[in-house]
Amino acid sequence: MKQDIKVEHPGVEALRMFMRNPAAIAGMAILLVVVLVSVAGPWVYPADPFEMITAPMTPPFTEEAWLGSDQLGRDVLTGLIHGGRATLAVGAIAALLSVTIGVTLGAMAGYYGGRVDAALMRVTEFFQVLPSLLFAMVVVTLFSPSLVTVTLAIGSVSWPSTARLARAEFLKIRGLEFVRAERAIGARHARIIWKVILPNALPPLVVSATLAIGAAILFEAGLSFLGLGDPNQMSWGLMIGSARQYVLSAWWPVVFPGAAIFVTVLAVSLIGDGLNDALNPKLRER
Structure with a gap:
């Protein structure tokens, strides 16, 4: 009797391997908590993060402010809850723009x-050797600091590594038989690029997109630390930047907020490593 051999879908197999990775699951759980607090927190705790509620530099673990207050008397806990939304939004949208x-x-x-290829790679090399932080600072300064300009600045300088990765994947796949078969039946270039090659090149690009979120969050924190964040929108980077000169006394x-950024970026990195292991066929075979 012939036995039916069940062939598992690669996506299901990758998901199973991802779920077996304790570090990736921990990263997913941490990121989920951070996102839930940042999204739902402002409704559960509807305080104004810019409101001065107590004396400046009130130490943490007091009745007035659980995590203390900053140099203006603003509640640090309120800033963390409300600032997470802007930080995560900048990280996600800037990463999406960069990957696109x-x-x-x-x-x-x-x-x-x-x-x-030669022309696009020259453009990529130009942006790759361009000091990304300096270029982002110039863009933000010219168009005034805001969440939109910060997001556009980060996304416009963070794409070269993704472009090189995508180019390498397309160079590797474009000569395979199924791509030649599509050309033979007269498929258009747009179909071959986006519906034939791109789905097969997605695994490393998904990992790159995940890690780009963490990089964008750090980039936003760096700009805010230098005083180029949106002063009208609370974010973790703005909290660090506004209190940096008082760090020795408070x-x-x-x-x-630095710990919040660290934990969030660590969670994203753990998820990226887990996706890399799960989407890599050679690692799945092991």
Whole structure:
């Protein structure tokens, strides 16, 4: 009798391997808590993060302010809850913009090759050697600091590594038999790029997109630390930047938002490592 051999879908197998990774699950749980607190926290705890509620530099673990107050008497806990939304939004949207630009340019370069590849790679190299922080500072300064300009600045300087990765994947896949078969039946270039090659190049790009979120969060914190964050929108980076000069006399307005950034970026990195292991066929075989 013939036995039916069940072939598992690669996505199901990757999900199973991801769920077996304790570090990735821990990262997912931490990120989920951070997102829930940042999204639902302002409704559960509807206080104004810019309101001065107590004496400046009130130490933490007091009745007036559980995590203390900053140099203006603002509640650090309220700032953490309300600031997470802006920080996560900048990280996610800037990463999406960065990945979109990088994948588009990398896909075009890898698929068409020749002069198109040479021209797009020269543009990529120009942005790669450009001091990204300095360029972002110039963009934010020219168009005034706001969440929109900070997000656009981060996304516009963070895409070269994704573009190179996408180009390498398209160069590797474009010569395979199933791609040649699509060309033979007269498929359009747009279909081959976005519906044939891109789905097969997604695994490393998904990992790159995940890690780009953490990088964007750190980038936003760096700009805010330099005083280039949106002064009208509370964020973890703004909290650190506004209290940086008082850190020797009062550590809590800097340490608590810094710890929130550290934990969030660590969680994203753990998820990225887990996705890398789960989406890598060679690691799945092991």
